[in-house]
Amino acid sequence: MSTQTTNAGSRPISAYLYKRAKLRLFGLIALPMFWIVGVYILSLFLLLITAFWFVDPFTSKVIPGFTLDNFISIFTVPAYLSTSIRTLLIALAVTAVSVLFAVPLGIYMAKIARPWVRNALAVAITLPLWAGYLVKIIAMRLVFTEEGFFNWALAPIGISGPTFSIPLVILTLTYLWFPYMALPVYTAIRQIPPNLFDASSDMGAKGFTTIYRVVLPLIVPAIIAGSVFTFSLSLGDYLVAKFTGGSTQMIGSIIASNINLNPPVAAAFSMVPIAFVLIYLMVARRTGSLERM
Amino acid sequence: MLRLSRASKIALIAIVTFILIFMYVPLLVLILNSFNKSNISSWPIAAFSFDWWQFAATYQPIRTALLNSIIVAAGSTLIAAFLGTLVAFALKGFDFFGKGTVNLLVVLPIALPGVVTGVAFSNTYNTFLSPAGFNIGYFGMIVAHATFCIVMVFNNVFARLKRMNPSLQEASADLGAGLWQTFRLVTFPQFRTAFVAGALLAFALSFDEVVVTIFTAPPGVDTLPLWILKEMSRPNQASVVNVVATLVILISLIPVYISQRLSRAQDEVR
Numbered sequence: 001m002s003t004q005t006t007n008a009g010s011r012p013i014s015a016y017l018y019k020r021a022k023l024r025l026f027g028l029i030a031l032p033m034f035w036i037v038g039v040y041i042l043s044l045f046l047l048l049i050t051a052f053w054f055v056d057p058f059t060s061k062v063i064p065g066f067t068l069d070n071f072i073s074i075f076t077v078p079a080y081l082s083t084s085i086r087t088l089l090i091a092l093a094v095t096a097v098s099v100l101f102a103v104p105l106g107i108y109m110a111k112i113a114r115p116w117v118r119n120a121l122a123v124a125i126t127l128p129l130w131a132g133y134l135v136k137i138i139a140m141r142l143v144f145t146e147e148g149f150f151n152w153a154l155a156p157i158g159i160s161g162p163t164f165s166i167p168l169v170i171l172t173l174t175y176l177w178f179p180y181m182a183l184p185v186y187t188a189i190r191q192i193p194p195n196l197f198d199a200s201s202d203m204g205a206k207g208f209t210t211i212y213r214v215v216l217p218l219i220v221p222a223i224i225a226g227s228v229f230t231f232s233l234s235l236g237d238y239l240v241a242k243f244t245g246g247s248t249q250m251i252g253s254i255i256a257s258n259i260n261l262n263p264p265v266a267a268a269f270s271m272v273p274i275a276f277v278l279i280y281l282m283v284a285r286r287t288g289s290l291e292r293m
Numbered sequence: 294m295l296r297l298s299r300a301s302k303i304a305l306i307a308i309v310t311f312i313l314i315f316m317y318v319p320l321l322v323l324i325l326n327s328f329n330k331s332n333i334s335s336w337p338i339a340a341f342s343f344d345w346w347q348f349a350a351t352y353q354p355i356r357t358a359l360l361n362s363i364i365v366a367a368g369s370t371l372i373a374a375f376l377g378t379l380v381a382f383a384l385k386g387f388d389f390f391g392k393g394t395v396n397l398l399v400v401l402p403i404a405l406p407g408v409v410t411g412v413a414f415s416n417t418y419n420t421f422l423s424p425a426g427f428n429i430g431y432f433g434m435i436v437a438h439a440t441f442c443i444v445m446v447f448n449n450v451f452a453r454l455k456r457m458n459p460s461l462q463e464a465s466a467d468l469g470a471g472l473w474q475t476f477r478l479v480t481f482p483q484f485r486t487a488f489v490a491g492a493l494l495a496f497a498l499s500f501d502e503v504v505v506t507i508f509t510a511p512p513g514v515d516t517l518p519l520w521i522l523k524e525m526s527r528p529n530q531a532s533v534v535n536v537v538a539t540l541v542i543l544i545s546l547i548p549v550y551i552s553q554r555l556s557r558a559q560d561e562v563r
Contacts, residue, residue: 011471013471013472014471014472014473017472018466018472021387024386024387025383025386025387025389028379028380028382028383028386028387029379029380029383029395031375031376031379032376032377032379032380032383032399032443033395033398035372035376035439035440035443036398036399036401036402036440036443037398039436039440040401040402040410040413040440041398042417043413043414043416043417044409044413046413046416046417046420046421047409047412047413047416047417050416050420062420101308101312104304104305104308104309105308105309105312107295107305108305108306108308108309109309111295112295112297112302112305121309124313124316124317125316127546128316128317128320130497130501130545130546130549131320131542131545131546132501132518132538132541132542132545133501133502133503133518134501134503134518134521134522134525134538134541135320135323135521135538135539135541135542136319136320137525138323138521138525138534138535138538139319139320139322139323139538140319142319142322142323142326142334142336142535143318143319143322147335147336148322148336149318149319149322149336152336152337175315175316175319178312178316197295197296201296206296206298207295207296207297207298207301208301210295210296211295228404232404232405232406233406235406236405236406236407236408236409237406237407237408238408238504239503239504239522243525252406252408255408255409255412256408256412256507256508259412259415259416259508263416263419263420266412266416267412267416270408270409270412270413273405273406273408273409274405274409277404277405277406281404
């Protein structure tokens with residue numbers, strides 16, 4: 001007892017803080033929250049405010065005020081509306097293609113491959129995630145350009161690849177974000193208890209029936225968790241469209257091209273991907289998939 | 294076990310092979326093209342040489358861009374490592390109202406599209422701060438990068454803290470150590486590898502980032518990805534871009550590799 005008091009006496013700050021959990025919490029959380037809320041969230045909020053401002057047509061300066069024109073233009077300018085719909089469809093397509101590849105890959109890795117093949121594949125799928133974003137866009141351009149690798153390799157069998165257009169945008173985005181879908185799907189399939197497969201086959205189900213009736217329903221949460229990435233990362237992208245899409249425009253293209261000329265329009269348009277992503281996250285949360293991320 | 298017919302097993306192997314080809318052939322084509330003797334990319338490659346590697350090694354704009362990338366990545370990693378660790382400790386040690394929100398706030402900067410984050414910062418810097426006479430300049434880029442790097446350190450440190458035995462810290466306090474002494478001698482050594490692993494991932498993330506950088510880099514300042522982007526906008530792919538791209542692959546993979554090794558080594562100890 002006496003030692004404790006001497007120690008408390010020799011460490012006044014520690015002793016003081018030890019009794020005051022709230023103060024300790026505040027000390028920990030104050031600076032990070034100041035950074036994220038005071039810098040980032042404030043910036044997003046200021047962006048929202050700017051979306052209601054307008055540009056003086058003569059001086060091209062941003063004038064504070066209140067107008068809904070920027071938001072209305074999203075829905076009334078045909079080019080803007082079609083770009084939003086196109087972007088949404090591209091993001092959904094990327095997600096669908098990723099699922100289509102991730103499920104067989106996951107089944108192979110989790111249930112068929114030997115342990116060392118499984119581990120090697122897990123590394124092989126994760127590694128390209130870190131190879132660099134622009135690097136992968138360049139690589140896809142090199143492969144699919146007119147006289148590139150793809151057309152060269154498949155010329156003998158008379159196939160020519162997609163040109164720089166929407167299909168290649170979908171393919172490139174899939175290339176970029178596929179690991180985010182593949183990894184959670186693989187983990188989920190691995191976690192399915194083996195006796196479920198035994199039960200299924202005992203009851204006479206063949207391989208594909210088991211996959212369709214047992215595996216798929218169990219990995220839906222993992223698919224949704226993965227799709228949060230494939231969907232939202234594709235939704236906000238515009239460099240892929242710029243470099244592999246020919247003249248394809250996405251929401252990001254409109255934001256990027258307006259930020260210097262007309263910041264309020266860019267600001268209003270930024271709310272479109274934010275809205276899509278938030279709606280998607282809310283839907284995902286209802287299914288309880290977010291805890292798996 | 295899952296019983297599949299021979300034919301469906303072969304079909305699965307074919308799909309997996311296709312996926313691997315799809316993931317690795319483009320990178321291979323790119324790396325091979327960095328050794329292309331011609332000054333623009335082509336396939337098949339007619340002649341190989343180290344010319345463009347030598348050129349890149351001494352070309353000043355590339356060196357400047359590389360230096361900028363390292364400064365920005367190091368600066369933002371430092372900030373993110375500090376802030377991310379603080380949040381991890383707060384969320385691990387305390388139960389409080391709004392805990393879920395704090396978690397969401399940390400993830401938000403990478404969950405929202407880069408173009409939105411970039412435009413938000415750019416708008417704050419140019420529409421609000423500069424008219425008020427405050428030019429953030431070069432530091433603006435570091436602020437933006439640090440914001441989306443926090444989550445990397447947070448994730449790693451938080452995961453480790455959750456597995457740590459809290460009684461060690463209590464024992465340390467019972468033996469008379471102060472908060473700082475306990476942190477330095479007991480807590481930190483236990484999550485050090487996770488901390489370094491997270492910081493390395495943050496570095497790699499920042500080093501590779503381009504979209505937010507486009508909107509936050511001051512005029513005339515290029516990071517390595519920005520330099521690549523400018524070169525890409527020219528009609529033909531110069532071979533020197535492939536050299537820099539290969540370099541980016543190497544520089545990003547090294548910290549990720551070390552980070553993985555660190556995490557795994559720690560797992561094996563446990």
